[in-house]
Amino acid sequence: MVEYQINPTLMGGVIKEISEDGCVKINLNGRLGVIKVPRRLIIDDIKLEPGHKLQFYFSYIQIVEDPHEYDSSDINPDFGINPTLLGGKLTIVNDTAVEAEIMNDLGSVAVPRRWVFTPVALEEGQNCEFYFSCMRLDGKKELPEKSIK
């Protein structure tokens, strides 16, 4: 039996794409994942562009066989960025990564397999939990034109 504890960590990412439906695609720094969230999760009220840097809480992802009743009410830009334990469901599992849909239509997170802590072999449809938060702007970096999709 392995005992460990996932903890929220303040992390950074860069906006790579903003789709017409308001979905914001964020690359985690250090090639550690891709997060897609609705625009409303980003606190600052300015026009978002590729290259905008964001700060938010995130954690490793834990596969849970008996999920809790998670409460996403703290994922509210009016409250700032608060680490909140959320539930999700794996929608993609491949040799490299998993993608999890976040509860209550809060977007999705795709992370490499070693970001996932699991007592069982990974399969699509499994429940998972992780810490997440709203996001705040942290400046902008100039992306090479070629790297903007």
Next chain:
Amino acid sequence: MSITKETVKAHLKDPAILCCRRPKGTVIGPADLEDPTLFDDMVDAGLLTLSNDGLTIEQVLGTTLAGDCEALTPITPGNLNSVNEVAQKAEEAKAPEENLALKVPETVKASVGGNGMIHLEVDKLEGLSLDIPAGIAFNGAPVSQAEPAAEAAGEKKVIRKLLKQHIKITDAEIGTETSIKEGKVTIDGSIVEKAVLEDPLCKSLTLDVIKPDNHHIYTETIMDVCPIATKVEGEHLGEGVTKVADGVVFMLTGVDEDGVQIHEFGSSEGYLDEKMYFGHPGCADEGDIIIRCHAVIERLKGMSRSGPFAAHKCQDYIIQALRDALKDYDGEVVREEECEDVRRKGSPRVVLVKEIMGQGAMHDNIICPTEPCGVAGGQKNVDCGNVPIILTPNQVRDGSIHALTCIGPATKEMTRHYIREPLVEGLAADEELDLVGVVFIGSPQVNDEKLWVSERLGTLLESMDIDGCIITTEGFGNNHIDFIEHIGQAGKRGIPVVGVSFCAYQGQLVVGNKYAAAMVEENMDKGGFENDVAGCSCITPEVAARAIQMLKNRMAGVDIAPAEKKWNNDVINANNKLLGLPETVLLDNGTMH
């Protein structure tokens, strides 16, 4: 996470916090309490607020909750039916340990004995006697050399030799034939047409040459940096003669047919001079010519094991053509390395354990290929079940590992890292130690699989009858579970052990045990994050030197000062200073700090 009875004893004076919600009437026991070692992190994360009127663990053990009590909330007198009376005892002042060096009183006599150990006698401490491996720094205290014993212990017995000849390369171009002449590498540009046939998932390959004065050039995600090295004598890797092209390396990049980066994860593409830590073991050196091999693989195959492997396999076809040219090229030898697998009987037997990734497409490695750093002829550690595989130091130094790892640019160990791995080189060169082997063990996905391979490692270490080991891991994440478990496997067998990893801020350990007390940090990012610079936070010669000294201290029974609660580069630099190493200067790559 609840705690054990054993943990409770060490934390009686720490705040009592429930790990989970508990109902009225609960009699509080260790299983109800949160681990106090996590409190600082929880406070930082905003998960916990400590209270001045909170009770300590010794005040609440065995008492009963007067009402329901929430998790991660300090237990106060109002929550309980009663509070344990605790005798007040004056705290003994304990001076903080300032550094890891052993302070030697003037009355100490030290001498090097015939068994390779230093013998200490302390006049004022009756009965104290220590046996310590020779060569440990004693803050400048003179250490006298005893008369050599008749039969010298630690005597070197050479098992096999490897000569690495570094052949000077000064230029490279894509031309019409593949050759190496007068220091110039030429690659037949049409070779890519044959190379893509090596794997149907590879749709096209492009080659270009990046000269040292043109590093500000756009690059897709760097998948690997691979030397050009070939056997010219010797049946297997690790023996005979190997030629290594000096001044030129291959760099593999790749996308799929839709232009999506292979195993796309976050932004790592960009300008080469900003994306590579030139000079680090896994990277190109500042003066290196880089032959860039860019692969396009089948659509949607970037995330499967077969896709990225196809890119490596096809690049290897091209490198093999150059290996064949290098075999016949009698160019200027700029440097020769004489590598030996040796036994030093009587010296402390040590093992280096390298945990490598073992979870799939970008978490895999090829072990023992036919040619140094090659692909053909090798086996993938994932396919081998991630079980521990032991190599000799010479086999590692002769390119027995080809890295398929891609994720985590800063912390991944690329192919070039292994052929010049600083810990292998440092341990093998240390005449006070008997490096008996290098164990590679994969990190599987599922927790039970992690424990399974770790138990196999424990048995292996036990059977090798070693006196100490260094255990490293690559990157961070769930591999830290098995990394710590490996340390436990060594520790519970009484084997002194040192751990080496990137942890810093972002990779903080999620699990620990009492044996994980001597740890060496690899981070070189200003904010303590995984950054986008390939090879930034890996094992460098300085990391290796600190780890080897810490192992010697550990084997000698020297106390290692507890780590500070949070990563602090000043501690690392204090240790660097003790060992006469250059300062660890952190790279400001724009991560938070």
